[in-house]
Amino acid sequence: MEPESLQSDFDSAFAEIGQVREAFTPALTPREVGTITSVATGIAKVSGLPGVGFDELVMFPGDVLGIAFNVDADEIGVVLLGDYSHLHAGDEVRRTGRVMDVAVGDGLLGRVIDPLGRPLDGKGPVASTKRLPIERPAPPIMDRAPVTVPLQTGVMVIDALIPVGRGQRELILGDRQTGKTAIATDAIFNQRDRNVLCVYCAIGQRASAVAKTVANLREKGALAYTVVVVSEGNDPPGLAYIAPYAATSIAEFFMEAGRDVLIVYDDLVQHARSYRELSLLLRRPPGREAFPGDIFYIHSRLLERATHLRKELGGGSLTALPIIETEAQDISAYIPTNLISITDGQIYLSPSLFELGVLPAVDVGKSVSRVGGQAQLAAYRAVAGDLKLSYAQFEELETFSRFGARLDADTRKTIEHGRRIRACLKQPEFSPVSVPAQIAVLLALTAGLFDLVPLDQMTDAEHALCEAAADIPADVRGRLDTAGKLSDEDRKAIVDIATKALARFEPKPKPELEKKP
Numbered sequence: 001m002e003p004e005s006l007q008s009d010f011d012s013a014f015a016e017i018g019q020v021r022e023a024f025t026p027a028l029t030p031r032e033v034g035t036i037t038s039v040a041t042g043i044a045k046v047s048g049l050p051g052v053g054f055d056e057l058v059m060f061p062g063d064v065l066g067i068a069f070n071v072d073a074d075e076i077g078v079v080l081l082g083d084y085s086h087l088h089a090g091d092e093v094r095r096t097g098r099v100m101d102v103a104v105g106d107g108l109l110g111r112v113i114d115p116l117g118r119p120l121d122g123k124g125p126v127a128s129t130k131r132l133p134i135e136r137p138a139p140p141i142m143d144r145a146p147v148t149v150p151l152q153t154g155v156m157v158i159d160a161l162i163p164v165g166r167g168q169r170e171l172i173l174g175d176r177q178t179g180k181t182a183i184a185t186d187a188i189f190n191q192r193d194r195n196v197l198c199v200y201c202a203i204g205q206r207a208s209a210v211a212k213t214v215a216n217l218r219e220k221g222a223l224a225y226t227v228v229v230v231s232e233g234n235d236p237p238g239l240a241y242i243a244p245y246a247a248t249s250i251a252e253f254f255m256e257a258g259r260d261v262l263i264v265y266d267d268l269v270q271h272a273r274s275y276r277e278l279s280l281l282l283r284r285p286p287g288r289e290a291f292p293g294d295i296f297y298i299h300s301r302l303l304e305r306a307t308h309l310r311k312e313l314g315g316g317s318l319t320a321l322p323i324i325e326t327e328a329q330d331i332s333a334y335i336p337t338n339l340i341s342i343t344d345g346q347i348y349l350s351p352s353l354f355e356l357g358v359l360p361a362v363d364v365g366k367s368v369s370r371v372g373g374q375a376q377l378a379a380y381r382a383v384a385g386d387l388k389l390s391y392a393q394f395e396e397l398e399t400f401s402r403f404g405a406r407l408d409a410d411t412r413k414t415i416e417h418g419r420r421i422r423a424c425l426k427q428p429e430f431s432p433v434s435v436p437a438q439i440a441v442l443l444a445l446t447a448g449l450f451d452l453v454p455l456d457q458m459t460d461a462e463h464a465l466c467e468a469a470a471d472i473p474a475d476v477r478g479r480l481d482t483a484g485k486l487s488d489e490d491r492k493a494i495v496d497i498a499t500k501a502l503a504r505f506e507p508k509p510k511p512e513l514e515k516k517p
Contacts, residue, residue: 034093036060037075039084042237043281046093047075055135057096062086065116066093067100067238070282077282079238081116099135102246103128104253109197112214112228115239115246120230132253134245138304145310147344150375151262151319154190154432155183157362157425160384160442161391162347165375166196166260166317167308171339173324173331174349179360180323182429183347184264185213187321189220190432191262197254198226199263201247204240204270207232220430227251240274248305251318258314263306267323268299272335289334296338303342331366345369358426364391377435378485383442387421390446394418413451420450423458436477437466443491444498452506461505468501 034048044066052058056068058078064087070077078093081100103117107127112120115134119126147165164170164187172180188198200217202210210230217223229247231239244265251261265271272295279292287293299322306320322343326336329351340346345368353361373381397415401407407415424441427433433441441462444450453461472480476490 032095034058034076034095036087036089036091036093038089039087040281042080042084042278043069044078044080044084044087044093045075046078049076049093049095052076052095055099057098057100059094059096060084060087061091065100067242069278070284079241079278079282080236081238081242082236084236099133100242100246101131101133102249104130104132104250108227108250109225110223110227112230114235115229115231115243117246130253132249134242134249136249136252136305138301139307139309143307143310143313145308145315147308147317147371147375149260149308149317150377151187151196151260152190152194152435153183153187154434155186155360156427156433156438156441157360157364158183158347159376159435159438160380160425161364161388162345162362162367162369163372163376163380164319164321164345164369165308165371166319167306168345168369168371168375169303169306169320169322169343170369171322171324171343171346172349173326173336173339173346174361175326175329175351178349178351178354179429180325180349181209181213181266183349183360183362184266184321184323185216185222186429186432187262188217188226188264189222189430191225192220192222196225196260196262197251198222199229199247199251199261200226201229201244201263201265203231203243203265203267204233204235204274205230205266207234216430237274237277240270241278244268244271244302248302248318252305255309255316255318256314258316260317260319262319262321265302265320265322267325268339269324269335272298291334295335296342299339300342303339344371358422359429360427362425364388365395377480377482379435379439379480380442382486382491383439383446386446387442390414391418391421394421417448417451419455420453420458421445423455424450424462426459433466434469436472436480437469439480439486440465440469440472440494440498443494444502447495447498449495449498449502453502454505454507457505461502464505465498465501468497471497 032049032051034046036044037047038045052068054068054071058066058068060066064082064084066078066080068076069079103126105128111126113126114120117126147167149166151164151166152159172183174180191198214228217226227250229243231243251263254261275298276291284292303320306318308317309315324336324339348363348366349361350363393414397411401415424445444465472494476493
């Protein structure tokens with residue numbers, strides 16, 4: 001027998017022996033065990049895990065999970081993701097061999113969960129058969145498609161002047177208690193029957209505030225197509241840090257299935273503060289305002305995951321509405337400027353307008369959409385340009401008129417027209433306006449039909465016009481809801497309906513007094 005054939009017989013025999021031994025011998029995996037050396041607020045220092053990797057999950061006593069954050073030669077710094085009050089130095093720590101992941105799937109719709117996927121709504125365990133890592137690379141540029149389809153928020157001032165497209169990242173910022181969350185929740189309410197799923201991520205919020213938002217979503221029927229991910233203010237900072245990443249992975253599952261998704265991060269200032277707390281506790285070098293040097297990367301790698309995929313990849317989209325809270329209207333602070341540079345525009349809410357009762361308190365001058373008209377319906381583009389110019393002129397002239405200057409007739413007319421624009425852009429919370437009604441109001445404004453309506457009757461006049469918009473012919477309504485252009489005949493039909501609806505609000509001429517002989 002030749003040596004080559006003899007060697008091959010030996011190799012096959014040894015292979016068969018190995019297969020038999022694997023079949024009858026239980027798998028013995030090496031088990032690395034470490035020890036806690038110290039525990040602080042939300043973090044733990046661990047020694048004795050030489051093979052642990054960055055971002056790997058480790059298990060503490062009581063099934064408390066942690067993420068390996070600082071991987072040094074002698075010890076690792078671990079971010080704790082649960083109640084750590086029972087942990088002490090000397091306790092055992094085990095590797096899990098996997099990174100942090102979260103349950104995804106249709107079973108999460110209508111549920112309120114924490115960043116670890118545990119239910120918070122008392123409806124039992126979450127039904128899911130798939131899990132995704134919370135940290136995933138953003139889609140490459142060649143996998144993305146242009147943002148061309150609008151995401152209708154139902155808020156007239158946004159849809160007309162600061163449009164948001166599906167796949168866009170639009171920042172909402174303003175001081176405390178100016179209505180930031182209200183705009184985001186109104187956008188969620190307006191996605192009903194629009195085939196858009198929603199994810200609301202509360203980061204470090206008060207439990208009472210989150211409960212109120214969830215109750216509003218449930219009352220308006222929006223919870224059926226929404227996933228709520230919550231990390232409360234009294235949770236460990238590690239949960240607040242991973243919350244937006246977990247929520248984004250849940251949203252990406254739907255996007256990669258070819259669906260359109262809206263995600264709201266409320267708010268990313270709390271996220272930045274939780275990361276700063278963890279970094280300082282882990283002895284990472286502080287930078288500006290004590291934030292670590294990679295705070296920009298923390299948010300950019302999160303928001304870059306929002307996009308519109310090409311048709312070959314399903315054509316799904318993920319639209320992000322991050323919220324941040326400013327202090328004393330300072331939009332040039334560190335975190336606001338970081339996020340303004342990452343996002344595709346911002347909606348700024350002014351405390352001054354809020355105090356004047358102009359709700360939503362959107363400052364049109366400081367707000368911008370860098371996608372703009374490319375993702376706006378053609379019917380809006382036909383009327384919104386003139387409206388924004390008229391409103392900007394009004395704001396300048398109104399400031400000038402406060403000094404008591406004598407104004408000519410044209411200036412007074414511009415100011416009166418601007419006041420009616422501002423009155424029409426006011427909108428109560430939880431009352432989204434349909435596209436045909438918005439177009440009817442905007443056309444009536446540009447045609448000057450509201451100029452004869454007294455200011456104290458503007459709310460009633462606008463409401464009457466929105467109801468009359470139901471009489472717009474079906475073919476015209478179809479063109480308004482799609483990308484079809486507004487023809488002269490369509491414009492005339494809408495203006496005629498608006499003229500009839502507003503006729504009863506015009507002041508009647510006073511009867512002339514009889515002259516005495």
